[in-house]
Amino acid sequence: MEARTAAGEVGWRLWALVPILLLALAVAAVVSQGDRVVDLVGGAPPPADELDVRRVELRQGEIRVLVRNPQREDVTIASVTVDDAIVPFSLDGPATLGRLRSSTVVVPYDWVPDEPLSIGVTTSTGIQTVHDVPAAVLTPEPGARGFLGYLLIGLLVGVVPVALGLLWLPSLRRAGSAWLAAFMALTAGLLTFLGVEALFEALELQAGLPPSLGGPGLVLLGVAASALGMTFLSMRLTKGRVGASGLALALLVAIGIGVHNLGEGLAIGTSFATGELQLGAFLVIGFMVHNVTEGLAIAAPATRARVTLVRLAALALIAGAPAILGTWVGAYATNDVLTPLFFALAAGAALQVVVEVGRYVARTAPGGLRSGWAVGGYLAGIAAMWATGLLIG
Template identity: 45%
Template sequence: MNTPRASGGFFAAMTLLGTYVGIIPVVLGMLFLPTLRRLGQRGTRVLLGVTVGLLVFLAVDATLEGVELAESNGGAFGGPALVVLGAVLAYLALSAVDHRLKDRQQHAEKPGGLRLAVMISAGIGLHNLGEGLAIGAAYAVGELALGAALVIGFTIQNTTEGLAIVSPLTRQRRPTVPQLLGLGILAGAPAIAGALLGAAVNNAELSAFLIGIGVGAIAQVIVQIAPSLRDKTGRLLAPATAGGITAGLLAMYLTGLLVTA
């Protein structure tokens, strides 16, 4: 298969693919917020458990992908250590951002609220950057069939990410449309940047570092969600919550099979 010519039309196509994979499915998943708001506290904890399961799967999958990518490059700039470096830097940076958001949103609900939704969006957005890199790189080297499979699989998968973003908003006042759109763009737009970067730059070390950033972001978000999983007795992993985490892991595994099928 011949490599597509890197023209303006090619990069415009990458932008459209990034929008289709990132922003559109995330926003579609967020449309289920009115239904989710009817859930009680137990239902919300289960939903947050599903979110944690989803994020854990993404973190593990991205780590394995980043390490494999770094090892295949020979490690001139650190190999797999680049993944670790990116993860640590992202975790520290998002922790600092979280503290700033806490200062600016003193009235946000403790167990969830817009602040947590922003953090989830940021973590998912950095992961979607990695998805965009994979799509852009596949098309850049002429693997059109692989690129199409990635687009279909990631699109289905990212719809569930939209549900994860709005899960902390079920127990606060109704968010505005601009707030929801902002969350969707924050989570989805990095897929556009990733597709453009993957199509323009074929650098395994840079890609491994960016994937590491996504892993660190996801880890920080999981830490943020964890306190919200506790029930009235203080248990972190009540049976219903553990079932939600398991459901999230299985959902991501099954949708992930569409990418490799």
């Protein structure tokens, strides 16, 4: 009898694999014979034989252009022009690019600083892809001086404003329960704004990716992974209790803000790396003002807990230091998939922490989530982020 039971257990597990195997066979048949099916309903026009220009780097006497083939058919790089003049070039990579393959076009060229450039890459079919550089600026290369500079920028954008916002903690300790509920709801409003902002940024960035790399699925993956990860962390911090509070909630808020500040650092580093120095400086000032309110969001949950200066410094670093990493990645790395994924992770983390803050307000606020203090604080948090965000937009 036991042998029959064991055989039955093995049998139903093997039978569970049958639909997967049949699906694999059906997909293989479509891949191999799909053209015949398409021919029955009409032919599709040939795709535009174009390239994606992913990054342009300007070095002394040289232009480097990273291009990628976004389509299914192979593409061959035939010629390169700079300001409508054909120029000699070499390739750091293959000349014929398969689907989603990349190559770097290296052009020896004495460009003039601050002058505009128009770079064209032509394929063997005669289709040209043009990329305009508004002002030629030397692309920063990795080095001790550059790393130190981006470190200081990340500190100014992330750590310093968050630390300044934490200075509101003594004032919050003297606030009444109603005011404390309002500040906690304000925290939820701040995080809601950050989460929605990061979600829209992720969707906008993935729209520029090839369909096989991007799509809403990439954003959904990041949001779900981040939200579930934060939920797991919350359960560990609270040891299984429903709803975080005190330092545990402050830590969750700091982590959610930190992931978002990683995206802000990416934007700043990319702007400096691509020569948009005025935009980069503008973003630094705007994010500094914008992020002071994030320190308030971290301080509010910790008002009823005993917090040492060391723990406050740790919270400031957790929330602000990712901006440093973001500036380094944005300045020196090129990865079109990671950027929208980072923003999606930020959206999931921020929105999940909103749920935790909402639970805390529902438990502790006089009147719960329906009280005027909670509603007013939540709307004030969104309004504060919108108002300070005007400095960036």
